[in-house]
Amino acid sequence: MTGTYPHVTLNNGVSMPALGLGVYQSKPEETTAAVVAALNTGYRHIDTAAAYFNETEVGEGIRRADVDRDDVFIETKLWITDYGYDAALHGFDKSARKLGVDTIDLLLLHQPLPSAFDTTVAAYKALETLLADGRVRSIGVSNQSPTELQRLLSESDIVPAVNQIQLHPYYTQPDWQAENAKHGIITQCWSPIAGSYTYNGNERNPFEEPTLVELGRKYGKTPAQVMLRWHLDHGFSAIPKSVKPERIEENFDVFDFALTANEIAAVDALNTGVSGSIDPDVINLTDHAYVIPE
Ligand code: NAP
DSSP: OOSOOOEEEOTTSOEEESBOEEOTTOOHHHHHHHHHHHHHHTOOEEEOOGGGTOHHHHHHHHHHSSSOGGGSEEEEEEOGGGOSHHHHHHHHHHHHHHHTOSOBSEEEESSOOGGGHHHHHHHHHHHHHHHHTTSBSOEEEESOOHHHHHHHHHTOSSOOSEEEEEOBTTBOOHHHHHHHHHTTOEEEEESTTOTTGGGGTOOOOGGGOHHHHHHHHHHTOOHHHHHHHHHHHHTOEEOOBOSOHHHHHHHHOOSSOOOOHHHHHHHHTTOOSOOSSOOGGGOOTTTOOOOOOO
16 A cells, blocks of 8 residues: 555544544454454544444454554444433443443444434533543534534534535435535545445446446556545545455555546536435434443
């Protein structure tokens, strides 16, 4: 790998490596090895969540890899069953304990809870307290629509540093990107290589997409690498998931080329406007009441 590992500066001055390893659906027994492989490849950012049920294995991977904890940007998310002020404070304790760390670099609310937005706001206020107390270095949200973001901003004091949203060439969410940018919030992209795209029965395969294949041919890169470069060229953060060491390496080998403005626009034009996942606003405490263990 050549080239410089890009970082983005969050709205409170904290520097975050733009590319991280995601671990959603990484089975616990595969997660530690994936984290070790990523850190030994050069990644310095891991994105997990309480509701992925693998924070313990992420922490184990960080301890086993050949890196100092302080050099790794650890991001996790509180689930909706831990919303409300006191529950969210306790949710932080559970995550920190499982990860085996005193401080978390970025703590997000995993989802807005439209049916009980007041508890979402109360949980966010707990994040503000954790930030003031130095237990987290930055705070943010995930899956917050422009309307939800505006409401959160009107009822809280600290602008989130990050909004983590579904974003890949087939679903670029320009209005969500724009709302984040308007408030100085970094857009962080989940399913950055369209891993979730077939969820809704969509059939396009990004790895055979002519625009991405062509650009890959030009730069000697794979379609996955072109997609990740596109995220970085936009100034986004992206957190591709893999448990395969060769793909973990491939996804990190994207710092030695850059797309032109026309090429970025050509990838933007692949947007279908069709989500590859469920509408985040349908998440609720009846169907998604996962209990996060101590
Ligand atoms: P993704 O990273 O776009 O795609 C992951 C899928 O692609 C996996 O099936 C992986 O399989 C495969 N893959 C990885 N690298 C590849 C490569 N170079 N070539 C071909 N296939 C490759 O999708 P994602 O896991 O949905 O999203 C990434 C991360 O975003 C998650 O892990 C999680 O951290 C976060 N996320 C957040 C939310 C949220 O609500 N906030 C929702 C979804 C995801 P292998 O593992 O077998 O390589």
